[in-house]
Amino acid sequence: MTQTPQSLFDQPVDRRNSNSVKWHKYKDQDVLPMWVADSDFRVPQAITDALHRHVDHGVFGYGRAPERLTELLVKRMWQRYQWHIEPDWIVYLPGLVCGINLTVRALTAPEQGVISPKPIYPPFTSAAKLAQRPLSIAPITLQDQRWLLDLSQTEVTPASKLMLLCNPLNPGGTVFHREELQDILAFAEQHDLYVCSDEIHSDLLLDPNARHIPFASLSDSAAQRSVTLIAPSKTFNIAGLGASMAIIPDPALRRRFLKTKAGIVPEVNVLAYTAAQAAYESCQPWLEQQLAFLRQHRDRLTTRINAMPYLKLHPIEATYLAWIDASALPVPSPFKFFEQAGVGLSPGADFGDPGFVRLNFACTSQTLNQALDRMQQAIEALS
Structure with a gap:
């Protein structure tokens, strides 16, 4: 039944x-x-069953990202968002917040600044403060009953290097339209900014007319200046297990991200991989x-x-x-x-x-x- x-x-x-x-x-x-x-x-x-099978096996040694999980992620990005990604673009992380902090530290020098929306999910602003990077604000304002970035009032300085984006927006629940994302891309191109796009809520679309568009899928220019952060954690309620992904198309940016991560951020645990694979495969x-x-x-x-x-x-x-x-x-x-x-x-x-x-x-x-x-x-x- x-x-x-x-x-x-x-x-x-x-x-x-x-x-x-x-x-x-x-x-x-x-x-x-x-x-x-x-x-x-x-x-x-299906997630509970997959975890039971792993637990019943009884060994919890070091693991690595399953090839099947990577295949599922590549397929999912194409089927849901018509975004073609390559397997080697994916960096697995034990949480999305550490991905925000890694991006800030990897893509900005100490004297370079971070632009964050406001109001926004607290780790956006804390990541800049923890890294001791100058922080400027991109105001979120109500426009025709939708919470949107006001780029005309966004603070940009000569030191600004990285813009943080949250799509869908937390808080506010906005799903940015293509033309709105194109405006953000044009702004990033004008000021030579990298863009870190937190898209963890992209599966949780409530408006039947809403369509999530990954920022990096807009164009080659968007892809080459971006880090996209996603996870099954909010979607399937497995945040406590810790399985997240950074998708970084540009090889140079990916190397900087991996160098910053090395020796500090642990690998994803084996049960998190198991849960993520089951989520994307069967749920x-x-x-x-x-x-x-x-x-x-x-x-x-x-x-x-x-x-x-x-x-x-x-x-x-x-x-x-x-x-x-x-x-x-x-x-x-x-x-x-x-x-x-x-x-x-x-x-x-x-x-x-x-x-x-x-x-x-x-x-x-x-x-x-x-x-x-x-x-x-x-x-x-x-x-």
């Missing part, structure tokens, strides 16, 4: 004592954790069901939030992360206000705008409904 998206993803999983960062934050508190970007869904059975039907479920949650969330006083949620084209404008709330901190009401969101200040909160809706319907009820009751109590 085939499970419906509702029944498959509405099965509660008790994560409170499972060494979950997400759930441990509010351990022994009546606060619903809806912050960090991992879902509360069980992984596809597309599960992904389609997940997307159907997330679309239901997105629609319910949007309706409920926009019916509440003080709050505004603009359309979410991708990701399971809602970027909620709470700047009109008559409270010092929207994050603390909702946390005290029993809903643990991500503070907008972490992304660069304290008037916002980010809500992770990859959870059961019961959790989402309870969180929305608590938020509504807290707002009603203000009047």
Whole structure:
């Protein structure tokens, strides 16, 4: 019997004592954790089965990237995005955040600068700060109900060398159109910038009209100045295993990336490879069901939030992360206000705008409904 998206993803999983960062934050508190970007869904059975087979084998020595996984990745990029990549372009990593940090250090000298969107996923700005690189900002602004880069207000200095891009956008959920990406490419060409494109949410498209276009697929110029970062981790909820990929077409950039990585960043562990291969080989039907479920949650969330006083949620084209404008709330901190009401969101200040909160809706319907009820009751109590 085939499970419906509702029944498959509405099965509660008790994560409170499972060494979950997400759930441990509010351990022994009546606060619903809806912050960090991992879902509360069980992984596809094919992944669990593949991991069981590996565990039952009983040996966990050094591993290497399976040729089959590389074949699947090359095939996936072509079938989903019409982007032809070569196997030797792929560098496997134990996490996407380390890929951002490696790119900053590999492609910029200490005196060269990094351009980051804002508001944005915190590792973008922290990567520049940790590497002690000058940081400038590309503002994200609302344009026709979509969060987009404002290139006309982007800070560029003579030292600027690397531009960070997040597509789909986190937070905001925008899937950039081809002409928007072409404008970013023209900007990079004009200022002779490399582009690091974080595309980890590219499988999680909620708008039926949205189409993900890898930045590097735009042209040879885009490919030769780019590092593309992807992973199955958000898509299939295997972030804790640590399997990510950098796709670097230009041999010189790839050598610099590998040199920076050498001796510092460990290889991907064998179980992560096993999970990633199973995900890309067998789990597309599960992904389609997940997307159907997330679309239901997105629609319910949007309706409920926009019916509440003080709050505004603009359309979410991708990701399971809602970027909620709470700047009109008559409270010092929207994050603390909702946390005290029993809903643990991500503070907008972490992304660069304290008037916002980010809500992770990859959870059961019961959790989402309870969180929305608590938020509504807290707002009603203000009047």
